[in-house]
Amino acid sequence: MPRSNRPKRKKGDEVPELNLDVIRAGIKKTEFKNGVEYVVQTTTGSRADDDKVWKCPHCNQNIAKGTAHTVAWDAHRDVSTRRHFHNPCWKSFQGKLL
Numbered sequence: 001m002p003r004s005n006r007p008k009r010k011k012g013d014e015v016p017e018l019n020l021d022v023i024r025a026g027i028k029k030t031e032f033k034n035g036v037e038y039v040v041q042t043t044t045g046s047r048a049d050d051d052k053v054w055k056c057p058h059c060n061q062n063i064a065k066g067t068a069h070t071v072a073w074d075a076h077r078d079v080s081t082r083r084h085f086h087n088p089c090w091k092s093f094q095g096k097l098l
């Protein structure tokens with residue numbers, strides 16, 4: 001009986017191809033701050049349909065359009081808790097999202 005014709009493993013098979021859509025959309029991950037789990041996503045802020053200005057809740061300054069920044073929301077609440085932070089502000093943010 002012939003052995004099953006498994007395709008040969010090529011070098012690099014384990015590495016998934018880069019998904020440009022994911023990179024463009026930002027990479028989503030989770031982070032804990034003060035025991036609260038947040039979904040964190042980076043964004044370039046340059047999407048054509050993002051025609052608005054966000055106010056960073058950490059420093060109360062606006063995030064200019066086209067500025068790479070961090071979007072975070074409470075993983076156990078809904079996305080209405082989503083806030084836009086400057087990247088360094090998110091790093092130092094330790095409070096809870098309202």
Ligand SMILES: [Zn+2]
Nearest residue numbers: 056059086089
């Ligand atoms: Zn800020």
